[in-house]
Amino acid sequence: MNTLLSLFLLFLNHSLHQDVYYQITQFVYEHLEEMDNYSMTALADACHTSTVTIKKWMELFGLDNYKRFKERLRDTSLIRLAQIDARCQKVRSEQLVEKIRLLSGKKAINQDMFLAAIDQLLEDLAEACHVYLCKATFPLALSLSFVEDMRLLGKRIYFKQIGFRAEFEQLKTDDLIILVTVTGRILSQNKSYFLKLYRSPAKKAIMTQNEILHTFYLFDTYVPLFGEDDNENENLILLTVFQLIKYRYFMKMRNINR
Known part of the structure; x- marks a missing residue:
């Protein structure tokens, strides 16, 4: 199963149009470490859009609420970092x-x-x-x-x-x-x-x-x-x-x- 970050990369790499959903995805990718500090309203403001659009954007990635989005982004990132550390110890x-x-x-x-x-x-x-x-x-x-x-x-x-x-x-x-x-x-x-x-x-x-x-x-x-x-x-x-x-x-x- 893809991590949320890998889905973002696939979306950024295959988007033919740099629309508002592309811009939101790029903002999250660039500010990954700071996302815990962003409320949905703050993210909407930073991307010059509305919270309604943020909700529609989350639906593209199978997420039904903003809390779940932040949890999944944080958890999958921590798991992946632990995997990187473990694998680098073996090579x-x-x-x-x-x-x-x-x-x-x-x-x-x-x-x-x-x-x-x-x-x-x-x-x-x-x-x-x-x-x-x-x-x-x-x-x-x-x-x-x-x-x-x-x-x-x-x-x-x-x-x-x-x-x-x-x-x-x-x-x-x-x-x-x-x-x-x-x-x-x-x-x-x-x-x-x-x-x-x-x-x-x-x-x-x-x-x-x-x-x-x-x-x-x-x-x-x-x-x-x-x-x-x-x-x-x-x-x-x-x-x-x-x-x-x-x-x-x-x-x-x-x-x-x-």
Whole structure:
């Protein structure tokens, strides 16, 4: 069963129109930690709408009253955070890198260089005001759990589907775009979209198998996706890379807060 936060992400990612329901969902996503302090009237005021509209919005997610909404949001978030903590205790970076190597069929992976690239991406994430994950439809679906968990860890990540709404000119230098293009096909199939992304003022990271693409277009951060082609194993590699990013982000946070 989906958590309430994952339903919000699905709604935000698949809405064709940024109507009032979209705006309410985005506000809650962005102010997740503060929602316990918002009454229904305060939420309506913050979203420039009415309590009647808030009630209709809750019905979209199967909720019949505001108290239940706040309880479910709080409870599912706490459960998910406990799961993240428990799972991170059972894994190590070296295990995840070895899993990626086995899935890719590589004889060896330079672990130090790969983890250095991951840590550079973590620095980019920590410094960014807004983070946008740009991928095709299916890879975006694979990243839903990752984006949900990162939000619970305090980092807001937004979806941008390749080829849809190429609105990059409004981004700022303290924003971050993470482009995931496994084989680099974006350059041949969506070149105009790619160039708008590349020319935006935001900081840019790329995750790809295509070293030529990274060499020709100078991204701020490059995370290699090991493998030879776009296949089912590559989907598993991508999931494992997301797991590695989340694990190392979580461990850095825990060490800072000690």
